[in-house]
Amino acid sequence: MIEQLPSLPLLALALAIVVFASTLQASVGMGFGMVAAPLLALIDPLLSPVPILMVGTVVAVWGAWQERGNIAGEEIVAGIGGRIIGSSMALLLLLVFSDERSFYVLFGVLILIAVILTALGKPVAFTIANHWKLSTLSGLMGTITSVGAPPMAILYRGQRPDKVRPTLNALFFSGCTVGLISMGLAGRLAMMHLFLSVVILPGVVAGIWLARYFRTDNARKLSSIMLTVSGAAAVALILRGLEIFA
Numbered sequence: 001m002i003e004q005l006p007s008l009p010l011l012a013l014a015l016a017i018v019v020f021a022s023t024l025q026a027s028v029g030m031g032f033g034m035v036a037a038p039l040l041a042l043i044d045p046l047l048s049p050v051p052i053l054m055v056g057t058v059v060a061v062w063g064a065w066q067e068r069g070n071i072a073g074e075e076i077v078a079g080i081g082g083r084i085i086g087s088s089m090a091l092l093l094l095l096v097f098s099d100e101r102s103f104y105v106l107f108g109v110l111i112l113i114a115v116i117l118t119a120l121g122k123p124v125a126f127t128i129a130n131h132w133k134l135s136t137l138s139g140l141m142g143t144i145t146s147v148g149a150p151p152m153a154i155l156y157r158g159q160r161p162d163k164v165r166p167t168l169n170a171l172f173f174s175g176c177t178v179g180l181i182s183m184g185l186a187g188r189l190a191m192m193h194l195f196l197s198v199v200i201l202p203g204v205v206a207g208i209w210l211a212r213y214f215r216t217d218n219a220r221k222l223s224s225i226m227l228t229v230s231g232a233a234a235v236a237l238i239l240r241g242l243e244i245f246a
Contacts, residue, residue, distance in 0.1 A: 004046070004192065005046070005192060005195070005196070006043065006044040006046065006047065006196075010043050010044060011199055013043060014040055014043055014044075014047050014199070014200060014203075015199065015200060015202070015203045016203075017035070017036055017039050017040060017043075017203075018036055018040075018200045018203030018204060018207065019203040019206050019207045019210070020035065020207065021033075021034075021035040021036035021039075021207065022036075022203060022204045022205075022206070022207020022208055022210075022211075023207040023208075023210045023211045024207075024226055025207070025208075025211075026207060026208045026210075026211030031223075031226045032052075032059075032204075033052060033056070033142075033145070033146050033147040033148075033149060034111075034114060034115070034118070034147055034149075034150075034226055034227070034230040035226055035229055035230055036048070036052055037049055037052055037111065037145050037146045037147050038107070038108070038111045038145075038230055038233030038234050038236075038237055039229070039233050040052065041104075041107055041233075041237060042233055042236055042237060042240075045100060045103070045104075046192060046193065046196060047196055047200075048145075048146060049107075049143075049144065049145050049146035049147075049179075049183075050146075050180070050183055050188065050189060050193040050196075050197075051193050051196040051197040051199075051200055052146040052197075052200075053142075053143075053146050053176045053179050053180050053183070054176075054180065054193065054194065054197035055197050055200060055201050055204055056146060056172060056173075056176040057173055057176040057177060057180075058201065058204075059169075059204060060169045060170070060172040060173035060176060061169075061173050062169075063165065063166065063169035064166050064169035064170040064173060066166070067162065067165055067166035068166060069166075070162050070163050070165075070166045070167070071163075071166045071167050071170050072163055072167045074128075075131060075167055075171075076167065076170055076171065076174070078128050078131040078132050078135060079131060079135045079152075079167075079170075079171040079174065079175075080135075080171070080174045080178075081132060081135070082131065082132045082133070082134070082135025082136040082137075082138070082139055083135055083136075083138065083139035083142075083148075083171070083174055083175045083178050083179075084139065084178055085132075085136045085139065086135065086136040086137060086138060086139020086140035086141075086142070086143065087139045087140070087142075087143045087175075087178045087179055087181070087182040088182070089136070089139075089140050090139065090140045090141075090143035090144050090179070090182055091143070091182040091185055091186055093106065093140075093144065094143075094144065094182070094183070094186035094188065095186055098186075101241045102241065103241070104237045104238065104240050104241030105237070105238050105241035105242065106144060107144060107145055107234075107237055108234040108235065108236075108237030108238035108241065109234075109238065110140075110141050110144055110145045110147070111145055111147060111230060111231075111233070111234035111237070112231060112234045112235070112238075113141065114141060114145070114147045114149075114150045114230070115227050115230050115231045115234065117150040117151060117153075117154060118150045118153065118223075118227060119227055121150065121151075121153070121154040122154070123154060123157040123158055124154060124155060126155060126156075126158075126159065130155060131155060134151040134152060134154065134155045135151075135152070135171070137151040138150075138151040138152050138171075138175065139175055139178065139179070142172075142175045142176070142179055143175075143178070143179035143182045143183065146176075146179070148172070148175050148179075149168075149172070152168055152171065156168065
């Protein structure tokens with residue numbers, strides 16, 4: 001197992017990426033998965049998405065517990081139901097795109113979709129039906145790439161922040177959990193992923209701590225940087241997969 005793990009320099013680079021992505025997340029309110037997932041996948045496929053899903057469960061539980069009294073229970077039911085459907089669809093895709101080269105292409109395409117949804121997605125009516133639909137899309141994207149936030153961000157635009165934060169954290173916890181189960185069923189879960197998640201977890205803590213020293217006045221500019229980096233990494237992943245195809 002040790003021979004298969006990324007080298008120490010690559011692990012150090014991965015940790016630096018996680019610190020940056022976590023700082024962005026805490027400063028702007030989004031960006032961890034969008035930045036970390038494709039960049040870590042470029043470094044080594046072992047680093048993404050499974051370790052990020054594992055870390056995501058810890059971060060989401062912490063966030064939901066802090067404001068647990070404001071969690072909207074009826075929305076959790078629809079969210080979890082949609083996540084299960086989406087993760088089941090993702091499992092089928094993972095079984096089809098089972099080799100590394102095709103997985104790179106699938107991963108990159110879904111990240112590009114996440115970038116487009118974030119950049120151009122318009123608010124939709126906040127209904128239970130839309131909740132099911134977007135939760136399903138979130139479950140599919142989140143299981144394969146660990147980036148399931150963009151569809152939910154579209155749904156929750158304009159909602160009360162004190163309800164949105166804990167409810168989304170509760171949904172992301174359930175999504176990460178269901179996603180990990182799907183990864184296990186697809187044969188993409190191993191003990192080394194747990195080790196790697198422990199390695200990157202301190203980067204998340206450091207990023208949250210560093211965020212207090214950054215102004216949020218330039219949130220739009222930071223979001224543009226996030227989308228540019230994420231989009232470029234997604235294209236690189238697709239090209240890597242296509243080069244192997246060739």
